[in-house]
Amino acid sequence: MQRPKILLTRPFPPKAQTWLMEHYDATLNDGAPLTPAQLAEAMTQYDALCTALTDRMTADILATPGARVRLIANYGVGYEHIDTAAAKAAGITVTNTPDVLTEATADIALLLMLMTSRRASEAERSLRAGHWKGWSAKVLLGQSLEGKTLGLAGFGRIGQATARKARAAFGMTVLYHSRHRVAPDIEAALGADYVETLDELAARSDVLSLHMPGGAETHHRVNARLLKRMKSTAILVNTARGSVVDEAALADALKTGTIWAAGLDVYEHEPEVPPALLDLDNAVLLPHLGSATVETREAMGIRVAQNVDAFFSGKPVHDRVV
Ligand code: 8YV
Numbered sequence: 001m002q003r004p005k006i007l008l009t010r011p012f013p014p015k016a017q018t019w020l021m022e023h024y025d026a027t028l029n030d031g032a033p034l035t036p037a038q039l040a041e042a043m044t045q046y047d048a049l050c051t052a053l054t055d056r057m058t059a060d061i062l063a064t065p066g067a068r069v070r071l072i073a074n075y076g077v078g079y080e081h082i083d084t085a086a087a088k089a090a091g092i093t094v095t096n097t098p099d100v101l102t103e104a105t106a107d108i109a110l111l112l113m114l115m116t117s118r119r120a121s122e123a124e125r126s127l128r129a130g131h132w133k134g135w136s137a138k139v140l141l142g143q144s145l146e147g148k149t150l151g152l153a154g155f156g157r158i159g160q161a162t163a164r165k166a167r168a169a170f171g172m173t174v175l176y177h178s179r180h181r182v183a184p185d186i187e188a189a190l191g192a193d194y195v196e197t198l199d200e201l202a203a204r205s206d207v208l209s210l211h212m213p214g215g216a217e218t219h220h221r222v223n224a225r226l227l228k229r230m231k232s233t234a235i236l237v238n239t240a241r242g243s244v245v246d247e248a249a250l251a252d253a254l255k256t257g258t259i260w261a262a263g264l265d266v267y268e269h270e271p272e273v274p275p276a277l278l279d280l281d282n283a284v285l286l287p288h289l290g291s292a293t294v295e296t297r298e299a300m301g302i303r304v305a306q307n308v309d310a311f312f313s314g315k316p317v318h319d320r321v322v
Helices: 014-023 036-045 084-089 102-117 120-128 157-170 184-190 198-204 224-229 247-256 294-312
Strands: 005-008 025-028 048-051 071-074 093-095 149-153 173-177 192-194 207-210 235-238 261-264 283-285
Touching: 005 014, 005 036, 014 025, 014 294, 036 048, 048 294, 071 294, 084 093, 093 294, 102 120, 102 157, 102 207, 102 235, 102 261, 102 283, 102 294, 120 283, 149 157, 149 198, 157 173, 157 184, 157 207, 173 198, 184 192, 198 224, 224 247, 247 261
Parallel strands: 005 025, 005 048, 048 071, 071 093, 149 173, 149 207, 173 192, 207 235, 235 261, 261 283
Antiparallel strands: none
């Protein structure tokens, strides 16, 4: 029997890549991200595509005439770049990689809390520019996170891990708002209180950390109106998806002191970062590092390989989203 033909649209960490290459008729795109035309072409050439965030699998691409693809095994937990309704209509299975990147991404949320609250990027830039004139009681004072209120907008795996870490590290009081209220035992274990609306969460938080999925439903949920509800001393942290935040409104809020600082790991049009944000000292800007550890990226790759293998050997596909 012929081995299924699969395309890795981007290079994978070594273990998973080698395994896929050995067990499948696998092709690797080692170059730039594929264009829409190349993705459409790939739809007709392969049985499975192992995609990443940079591959926008639109309804048009998924409905490519003569499509052969039966599985899209995404490398990453977020899958708003894949039109899942169109995939379903085309009978294509979609999988993601939950669990394995939860801790790494929550760590970046904590990193951004610390970097913003203690003005770490601004301070380091100042030192490197030769502006440090020696110790001073007044220079570059930040804010303590100790005992402050953390508001989590979205309370899935990563939001919950962020709650656990922030409580352990800084004794923060944890509030959350999400589409679905979690079970009382989870709330109790994490010491997290549910808040009815995002507006109320924004108003009560010292740090508002975003953990909702991307996509049309959450597009620009953090806009000028919501930012005005926040405390002038508050910090916004985004490790979720850039599309959740209206970046122009955020730049304005940071500039005018509506809020105190923002720590971002994700952007609406990656890799573009709005110049208005680049200009601001109170914006800490990371290049989408959420899952970027050797261990996590390897584990994500293995999860993709397991999904591919389960699918083609007719076993239950645990990470199936469609
Ligand atoms: C991944 C992410 O690196 O998993 C996700 O949803 O945002 C990232 O951590 C990215 O998706 C790779 O495709």
